[in-house]
Amino acid sequence: MSATARPTGRPSHLESRLYDSEKSPPPKPAPVPELRTRAAALVGMLTAATGRQPTVTHSPEGIRIETVLPDDLGPAARTAVLLALAECSRYGHERVPERTTVWAELAAPTERARP
16 A cells, blocks of 8 residues: 555545635634633632622623622622732723622634734
């Protein structure tokens, strides 16, 4: 049996995955695992600091995480919440008579323009 490949007239499985940038757009990138990893880490940090499970919302712009702060949040837990929020693209809080909520957003990477 020869180690030399013989042409078959069909593209190989590797060649069929290539694309012609003049004829078709590049394939869509897979979801960014780093963004999901960062979101999971943030959820873990906020859960540990507050004792409550945050809500997570996915959108094309990124991931938004919200949690209600307990009324009896101590200084160490407050510091942990602030340190967790500092790792995000945007963050803030909402205070209403019934509760205080903190939110954080992790921005999805933007596509770079082609030259």
